[in-house]
Amino acid sequence: MSQTTRNGKLIVFEGISGCGKSSQLVLLNKHLEKDGFQVICSSWNSDPTVSEIISYCKRSRAFTPITWSILHAVDFAKRYVEIVLPALDKGMVVLLDRYIYTSIARDSTRGIAQSYIQKLYEYAVKPDGIIYIRTPVEVAFHRRLDRYNKLAFYSSGGDVFGADNLENSWKLYNEAISARYDECFSKACLNILQIDGTESFDEIAGKIYAFAINTIRM
Amino acid sequence: MLIAVDGIYGAGKSTLIQQLSNTYNFKVVPWNSCKEIHSYFSTMRKQGELDDPLVYYMMLLNDFAFTYEKVVLPLTQNGFDIVMDRYIISLAVRGEMRGLPLDYCINSFSFAQQPDISIVLDTSVDTAIARRGIPDQSVWKIGFKACSNQYSSYFDYLSDMRYKYLSYAKEGKSVVLNTDNMSCQDVFCHVSNLLK
Secondary structure, eight states: OBOOOSSSEEEEEEOOTTSSHHHHHHHHHHHHHHTTOOEEEEETTOOHHHHHHHHHHHHTTOOOHHHHHHHHHHHHHHHIIIIIHHHHHTTOEEEEESOHHHHHHHHHHTTOOHHHHHHHTTTSBOOSEEEEEEOOHHHHHHHHHHHHSSOOTTTTTHHHHOSSOHHHHHHHHHHHHHHHHHHHTTOTTSOEEEEETTSOHHHHHHHHHHHHHHHHHO | OEEEEEESTTSSHHHHHHHHHHHHOOEEEETTOOHHHHHHHHHHHHTTTTOSHHHHHHHHHHHHHHHIIIIIHHHHHTTOOEEEESOHHHHHHHHHHTTOOHHHHHHHTTTSOOOSEEEEEEOOHHHHHHHHOSOOHHHHTTOSOOOSOHHHHHHHHHHHHHHHHHHHHHHTTOEEEEOTTOOHHHHHHHHHHHHO
16 A cells, blocks of 8 residues: 555544444534535445446345455545545545445455455555544444344345344354454554444544544644 | 457457357357446446546456356356457456556456466557458547547557557467468467367
């Protein structure tokens, strides 16, 4: 991964589904804008055209581990080129809901070699700051179920751990992802804020805001 | 058995592949055989969403990956012999043509099995253009030189592509056949001997 040499700052949020990333990102965006920073946000799997293809493949259950990995890498590449790099060049603060660590964790859980995934994303700059919200799988599971009231096949890891009992698969899948996140973020060369996702929303928000301000001023 | 046939436009790939299919009953697999996925590729290209080299290559890789997983693997697993109309060499060349590092491209398709026989059909650029003419606007646009002379731009584009095909073939274990002075039947006989 290359070092960021751009004018802006890249801060990424990572953590398993239901850990609270997205809500915290929205709040941080509001705070930073209020402070006068120019901020742009982008979420995983949000390029309009590519997310349409991903939805089609999910509906038709057309994914295999490698096509899953590559199609999500297409979404990332497109947003990286069209949104992230131009914003960093303009000196903006870029907040991303998930970054390459999501692919490393999810795709390797599907059996793709980490070396393959790391090479696929080698063009991506190293983030200035990583916010990793570490939430126990059981807690995240209930949050997710409260919010969506259903479990989807791929996001439950049904393709990896079986579709007979999606609740069980979801927990196994996210335990595996969580372990891979821990491995990724044990590297000392990254500027990481690791937060316990069971703390109160306001406590977490306070820590994230302080970390983001420090990172931006670094 | 998986046979890969690669080479620049107009090198004679389609003719050879048709002969192989007719004679040996090989299944022919074009590299964009996963039609639903390829239709998105075409739409994105028309809408200018693939103008960036990295995004273009990633979508090309995506097209290839779906074809490989959904068409190639099931056929080989069921014991069919197949001939690929373009395979990983074409992917590497197209990536390199857009400035992507070769090692990046090679890693990206490393999930695909190496072909049992890899054939690169070569021809001079003059001959290729004489055989096929200058392709339509969409292909013309991928010429890397923006100038008013369509022939010159396309010539340079094909020359570079040809050089990259030959370099890659030399590095790997591909059989290179120059078809400039060979009839279609000569090419076919040569490949038939390889198969024996």
